[in-house]
Amino acid sequence: xxxxxxxxxxxxxxxxxxxxxxxxxxxxxxxxxxxxxxxxxxxxxxxxxxxxxxxxxxxxxxxxxxxxxxxxxxxxxxxxxxxxxxxxxxxxxxxxxxxxxxxxxxxxxxxxxxxxxxxxxxxxxxxxxxxxxxxxxxxxxxxxxxxxxxxxxxxxxxxxxxxxxxxxxxxxxxxxxxxxxxxxxxxxxxxxxxxxxxxxxxxxxxxxxxxxxxxxxxxxxxxxxxxxxxxxxxxxxxxxxxxxxxxxxxxxxxxxxxxxxxxxxxxxxxxxxxxxxxxxxxxxxxxxxxxxxxxxxxxxxxxxxxxxxxxxxxxxxxxxxxxxxxx
Numbered sequence: 001x002x003x004x005x006x007x008x009x010x011x012x013x014x015x016x017x018x019x020x021x022x023x024x025x026x027x028x029x030x031x032x033x034x035x036x037x038x039x040x041x042x043x044x045x046x047x048x049x050x051x052x053x054x055x056x057x058x059x060x061x062x063x064x065x066x067x068x069x070x071x072x073x074x075x076x077x078x079x080x081x082x083x084x085x086x087x088x089x090x091x092x093x094x095x096x097x098x099x100x101x102x103x104x105x106x107x108x109x110x111x112x113x114x115x116x117x118x119x120x121x122x123x124x125x126x127x128x129x130x131x132x133x134x135x136x137x138x139x140x141x142x143x144x145x146x147x148x149x150x151x152x153x154x155x156x157x158x159x160x161x162x163x164x165x166x167x168x169x170x171x172x173x174x175x176x177x178x179x180x181x182x183x184x185x186x187x188x189x190x191x192x193x194x195x196x197x198x199x200x201x202x203x204x205x206x207x208x209x210x211x212x213x214x215x216x217x218x219x220x221x222x223x224x225x226x227x228x229x230x231x232x233x234x235x236x237x238x239x240x241x242x243x244x245x246x247x248x249x250x251x252x253x254x255x256x257x258x259x260x261x262x263x264x265x266x267x268x269x270x271x272x273x274x275x276x277x278x279x280x281x282x283x284x285x286x287x288x289x290x291x292x293x294x295x296x297x298x299x300x301x302x303x304x305x306x307x308x309x310x311x312x313x314x315x316x317x318x319x320x321x322x323x324x325x326x327x
Contacts, residue, residue, distance in 0.1 A: 001039050008051040012058070012211055016179040018050045020207040026050065028209055030073060031106040034115040043123060044116075058211055061085055066217035072210055076104040076112070087218040090166040090242045090321070093225035097237065098162055110210050112163050113174070113190065114202060117264075118236055119146070119157035129154045129197050143300040145238070148307055150263035151298060155193050158261045159201065164191065165242035165260040166225050168268060172215045178208045187213070191265035201264060220246055224321035228309045237261045239306055241293070241313035243321050245276060252276045252285070257293060257317075262310050269293040272314055281322045290315035 009015045019026045027046035029035055030053075038044035052058055058072040061082045068084045079085050079095050086092065098104055116122070121130035121137055130137040131154070138146055138156040146156045167187045175184050185203075190210075192203050204210070223244040227237040240260035245252045257272035272293035279285040290311040297307045316326040 002042065002045050004039075004046055005048040006051065007048065008054045010054045010056075012055055012177050012209065013179060015050050015052060015055065016177055016207060016209055018048065019209070020179045026206065028052065030108045030111040031075065033103055033107040034111065038116060041123065041125075043125060052209070064214055066219075067215045070109050070213040070215070072108065072110040072212060074109055076107050076109065079109055080104065088166075088170060088215060088223065090169060090223035090225040090244065090317075091163065091215075093320075094162045094166045094227075094240075094242070097225075097227045097229075109163055110174070110213060113161050113167075113187070113213075114204075114210065115160050117157035117201065118160045122157060127197050128157070128194060128201070130156070131197060139300055142302065144302045145306075146300055146303055147263045148294070148297040148299045148303060148310065149259070149267045150193055150265060151300070154195065155201075155264040156300070157201075157264055159191065159263065159265050160236060161260065161266065162237075162240075164266040165240055165258040166223070167213065167215070168258045168266050169242045169244040169256040170215055170218070170221070170223065171244075171256075172213055174210050175212045175214065176204065176208050177211050178205065182211070184214070188266070188268065193264045222247065222321040222323075224317045226313050226317040226320055226326070228313050239309040239313045241310070241317040243314070243317045245318075245321065247281070250280050251278055252281055253278070255289075257289065257314060259293060259310055259314070262297075262306060269314070271295055276318065283319065283324075286315045286318040289318050 007018045025046045026048045029049050029051040062069050147158050172187045173184050221244050225242040228239045229237050242258045245255040255273045255276035257269045259267040272289040275289040275292040293314045294307045294311045319326050
């Protein structure tokens, strides 16, 4: 790990100011479960690290109107232990998928949103887009775990966030602060597909900090997250689906379907939502939603299996949200 300057201010404004003052590369430290690994591997080499550990207002989960607020320093364990978060079933499902006690204790919910891609090209120093002599190494390389949606290039990695699909389906927003003030944006708008090596996979500016996640009231919503994993312990999912919908009589309405680990951003499927809206809750319509979600998938040379896994994830998430027992 290379030398760096470490700051731990006690106020959000001071933390944002510390990011603004440094002309070099800066990084925000919350739980550190991703950043410290990147620094040890020298994939990330910040000149200044700004820790949020001393900012008490960023801790915990609290009531926010009819919804809830998750502070930037709230951990996965905090989420699982919170009665306020219990009605957000899809979020709880996602948290339960993080099985490591160490990750639950140290990793933060906001940090999960902002973790860098797990792409092995990126993690081994080939850059975010894995470019070599003007071409990506991914399409003709080892791409079993890469994107099947949103992968027209040059980005082929998959979004690594466990919580983003559920938060997007729930209509959550994040509050973003800098030295001048703050703004609030939907979680869906936090992510972007980079078009060049100089861009990142999120829309934050270098001097901005995500201070909280705000979720609306969950009353009336049926929600679930379903993950397909190769192993349950210490592994990332191969495909994830988070759904949220309401029931209008016997029919589904206001459906939101978001896939994870299959595209460079959490992938909202309008096709699956259309397949559900106005339809009854049954296995056939859940199956139809799964097929619709991957209808536009374009698998790479070695990841065709992810199409089937994503289809199954959507089907079972729809079923799970409606109260059906799935395996």
